[in-house]
Amino acid sequence: MLASNNPKQFGLIGYPLGHSFSADFFSQLFEREHIAAYYTPYELSSIDLLGPLLQKQTNLYGLNVTSPYKEAVVEYATELSAEVVATGAANVLHIRRDARGQVKHIAAHNTDIIGFRDSLLPYLPDLSGAKALILGTGGAAKAASYALEQLGIDACLVSRSPREGTIGYDSIEAYLPEARLIVQATPVGLRCGEVVLFPYEKLTDRHLCYDLIYNPSETGFLAEAKRQGAQTKNGLEMLHKQALAAWEIWQTP
Structure with missing residues (x-):
């Protein structure tokens, strides 16, 4: 104290x-x-x-x-x-x-890595053998990619300007049968009415759509995914877990 x-x-x-x-x-x-x-x-x-x-x-x-x-x-x-x-x-x-x-x-x-990884643990049994798509290439996307690597889940980053190691948004559909985890790691959705460009009609109840945004609690991305029967999760639990990990770091000498 x-x-x-x-x-x-x-x-x-x-x-x-x-x-x-x-x-x-x-x-x-x-x-x-x-x-x-x-x-x-x-x-x-x-x-x-x-x-x-x-x-x-x-x-x-x-x-x-x-x-x-x-x-x-x-x-x-x-x-x-x-x-x-x-x-x-x-x-x-x-x-x-x-x-x-x-x-x-x-x-x-x-500590984003810790927060994302640990918040995903309860879903791992349903994601056995699945791959992941991460929308975005910024700091949050890189943390999610690192965490998924720790969990043994192959992930591909999706970029508006695809380069080596990423794919474009127009290529998402081809990956969806195997990529049953979709991580939304861009700022799109923070403002009311914003919706990520995504082939939502290809989602099923076997997909988990995880938006790292927590405010609003249901972004346009999550709302559209839910309409297709997909499981959805926002970033609030990740926020809490990464914050507690940060506090532990700050208390060290």
């Missing part, structure tokens, strides 16, 4: 942040566990604003990182976890400071 006479600060960076539940989650955690700390969202219009933020907020010891900075933030770290090295993306910064409050060390971690 943190000393009450010197509450540490934690926070979230990204842009925009109006959809995020992170501040509520950590505020409730701190209150429930009687932890003297506080959590602040920082909506940064550019990753270049991170340096000045770290200098100004001398009691800031940990940051969650969300879209669109999960890849760009890696350049600010002085230490990278094995998962960050493998994916090129981070969603957690652990900041260490000297006695004057100046930054002396920043470790980058990726």
